[in-house]
Amino acid sequence: MKSLSRIMAILRKEVRQLRRDHLTFGMVIGLPIVQMLLFGYAINTDVRNLPTAVANQAGTHLSRQFVAELEQTQVVDIIDHVDSPQQLEGLLRQGKISIGVHIPHDFDRRIVDTSRSAVHLLVDGSDPTILAVAMQLRMMPVSFDSANSVDRGPLPIEVRPYYNPERRTPVNIVPGLMGVILTMTMILFTAVAIVRERERGNLELLINTPVSSAELMIGKVVPYILIGMIQLALILAVGRLLFDVPVRGSILDLYLAATAFIAANLSLGLFLSTAAKTQFQAMQMTVFILLPSILLSGFMFPFEGMPKFAQWLGELLPNTHFIRLTRGIMLRDAGIGDLYAEIVFLIGFTIVAMTAAALRFTKRLD
C-alpha cells in the first residue's frame, strides 16, 4: 500500500512536470501528427507530374497525338518544347526536367517498323523512382485514331537512363545524405553551443566583457564552418572509396555550394539558440527541422511525387536546395551557373536567419 502511494506520488509529479514543459508536451502531441503528415505526404511512389520537355522533330499529326496521350497519363507535366535532344540534355543537367521526350523526324515510319524505337525517353536516372516510372511509360498503350490503325500494342519506346546507368542506390543516396548529415550536425552544434553557455552562466560573463555580439557570433560560428567542411570531405571520401560515388562536376563548385548551405544551417542554429532555454530544448527543435529535411527535401522520395503543399514546405528547407545542388554537381556534371537559383535561396535564407538571430540575441541580453 505504501509502495503504491509512493508510486502514485512519482506518477503525479511526472504528469505535473510534463504539463509545464510545453515543448516536451508539444512533442508528445505534435510528433505523431507531424510524422504522420510528413510520411503520409512524402511516401508516394505513385509519382505524377514529372517535369518534362519535348523535342518533337517529326512535327506530324501522329507525333503530336502521341505527346497528347503521354500528357494524359498525368505522369509527365510538359513544361517546355525544344528543338533538339541536345537541348533536352541541357535541361536535364540543370535539373529543370526529369524526363526528356525525343521524337525523331521519321517517327511516322518508325511506329510501323517496330525494329527501331520510335521515341527516346531521356531520364534522370539518379533517382531510381523516377527511372522506374519512366520504365512503366513504355507499357503505355497508344491507340492512334487514324483509319488504318490496328491495335499494335505499346509503341517501341527506348528509355535512356542518364547519370546512373548501373542504377545503383548509393549514387542517388550519398549526395542527399551529405545534406542530411550537415543539417543534423550544423544546426545542433550551433544551437547547443550557445544554449550551453547560457545554461552554465558563461554568457553573463561574456556579455560583461568588451566582446560585441557580432564578435561573439562570428567567433562561435567559424569553427563550425570548418567542421562542416571536414565532414563534407569525409562523406565524399567514404562515398568514393566504399561506394564508388562519382563527383562528375567540379569539387570547387561542390564546396561553394556546401559553404552556402553550412552558413544557412548555422544561421538557423543560431536562431534556434535564441529561442531555446536548455540544451534539451535545442535538441528537440533540431529534430523538428531534421525530420522534414529528410522526408520533404527529395532525399528519400521524389520531390515531384509530393502534393503541392508538401512541396511548398520542402522549398523552405535549405536541405531541399542543397540536395538539388549536390545531385546536379556530383551526378549530372552541372555547374553552379546551371543551379544559381538554389544558391541564391541558400544565401537569402542565411541573411534572413542571421538577421533574425542577431535581433533576438541583442534583446536577450537585456
Add this chain to the structure above:
Amino acid sequence: MNSEFAIEARGLTKRFGDLEAVSHLHLDVPRGQIYGFLGPNGSGKSTTIRMLCGLLTPTEGSATVLDTEIPGDAKLLKPKIGYMTQKFSLFGDMTVLENLQFIAEIYSFPTRERKARIEELLDRYNLVEQRKQLAGTMSGGQKQRLALACSVLHHPPLLLLDEPTSAVDPQSRRDFWSALFRLAEAGTTILVSTHYMDEAERCHRLAILDHGAKVADGTPADLQQKTGMHVIEVRADDPYRAQAVISAIPRIASVTQLGVRLRVLLPDTVDDPVAIVNGELQGAGLDATAILSTASLEDVFVAVTLKPNRRAA
C-alpha cells in the same frame, strides 16, 4: 571632471511586468571604498548591479558609473569594470590558466605583460598549484578565487560583486575579504552584495535593500546608532513563552529568539522600555530579566525591514 563618486544613481527603477524589482534607487558610492548591498534574496541587489554594468536597461531613472551615463553606451564602461556573477560563470572545461588567458585576450590585455600579470594573479589568489586543473573540478573557494582573479585581471577601477561568497566556507570568506581590502587600499571601488551580516559590517558604507527599495544607508556605525529603536535583550528560562508575552505588549516592533536570549525592538519614543518589558514578564510569572543593549547590524536590518503594519503597531 571626475566626480568624487564612482557610482551615482538617481531614481533607478526596473520593472519586470508588474513586479517592481528595483524602485527609485538613489545611491552615492564614493571612490576607493567597499560599498555593501545588504538585503534578502529578491530585494533587488542583483538587478541593481546588472543595471549598473549596463546588462539591464533601467525602466526609469539614470546613473553615472565612472563618468559614463547609464542608460547609454555601456560599451565604454565594459573595459573599466570587473564583474563577478552570483553563479560561477567561467569555463568549467578549461584549466585555470586557460581561463585567465582567455579573459586576458578578451580584454585585449597587452600581450607582453600578459604572462607576468597571470603569474602575479595565480600567486596572489593562491592558485599556483591549480593552474593546470580544470576549473569545473575545483572547490567552491578555489572557483571563487579564480573568478575574482579573472574580474580584476584588467585592473578595473570598479568591481561589481554579486553575492560572491554565497557558496563558500567561512575561512574562504575571510580570505576573500582580505583580498577585497587589499584591492580597496590600492584604489579600487568595490560594490558587493551580500546577505551576511558579518560581511556587511566590514563594508565602509552600506545600503540596506528591501523589496527593491533602499530602506537605509550609511556607515555600519551610523546605522547602528540611528535605528530609532530601543534594543532590549531578554534572558529567559522559557524563551518561547517569554516571546509570546512580550509580543503582546503594545508598540513592540519585533522579538527575535537567539538561543535562550530574545532581542526585543521598541520604538525609541517609548519611555523606560526595560521597565515595561520586565513588568510584563514578572506579571506573567516568568523567570526572565530584560536589560538595555546596543543595536547590532542585524537589529538594524530587522528594524528597517519591518513591515509597515508592524511598525505602526
